């Protein structure tokens with residue numbers, strides 16, 4: 001058997017509120033833009049190049065989506081196992097420029113795709129692809145409204161720059177902080193300042209991958225001078241966090257510090273409660289310190305490292321139980 005590796009993307013556009021996926025036709029076969037790695041390319045670079053070469057579309061890649069599909073087939077009597085890494089990309093354009101490799105193209109709804117696509121391995125992932133698109137479009141709507149709060153609220157005292165959460169909408173772990181700091185405000189990304197760098201080190205030490213978690217904060221605007229967000233500000237932001245959490249449905253929510261644990265569970269005493277897990281409506285909430293506190297006190301860093309080791313064990317144990325079932 002020969003092993004091959006390639007990368008590609010599911011490309012979608014929205015028409016009348018509905019998602020349509022692009023399929024490239026070769027005779028009666030329906031394919032997605034994909035192809036082999038060129039020397040030195042990472043999977044996402046291959047996918048971007050293939051989309052450009054095979055469609056001519058201008059697309060933007062959706063963060064956090066990656067699906068690996070294995071395909072078996074014969075070529076000249078030789079059995080091939082092809083592993084394809086699929087990304088997800090969106091576009092506003094309808095007309096594409098097909099390459100010499102294809103004979104046509106179609107934009108298909110979920111139902112049409114399920115009917116027309118022959119390959120089982122691709123069919124099997126389509127519900128997940130369309131579900132991700134649906135949730136991604138929804139979170140864009142939520143975040144658009146959230147980002148518009150400063151214009152709507154007369155007494156707005158937070159930064160006017162919205163710092164959206166970051167990560168996969170299918171992440172099992174959500175890391176929830178207090179509010180962005182000055183660096184996050186500048187870069188419009190959560191946990192990229194000193195607290196974020198320490199959090200990265202703690203995650204690495206506990207073998208939790210940052211890019212497999214969804215990272216955000218209770219308040220997603222910087223409170224100037226790094227002050228605590230007020231109760232009114234937290235209340236104003238709370239419905240948005242609730243909607244984001246409902247959409248992502250993480251298995252574990254790591255509450256970093258008192259603001260997060262108070263807001264989500266009504267538990268404020270993190271010094272006493274750190275390292276504990278509270279299960280509510282099928283989600284496991286894990287309480288620990290905010291990395292800013294660990295930056296100030298070595299003793300807290302030690303406790304935080306040990307909390308994250310516990311968390312990592314809990315996740316491994318749960319994964320073992322799920323596999324055994």
Ligand code: URA
Nearest residue numbers: 177178179180190191
């Ligand atoms: N602290 C937080 O709580 N959130 C951030 O995004 C950065 C620092």
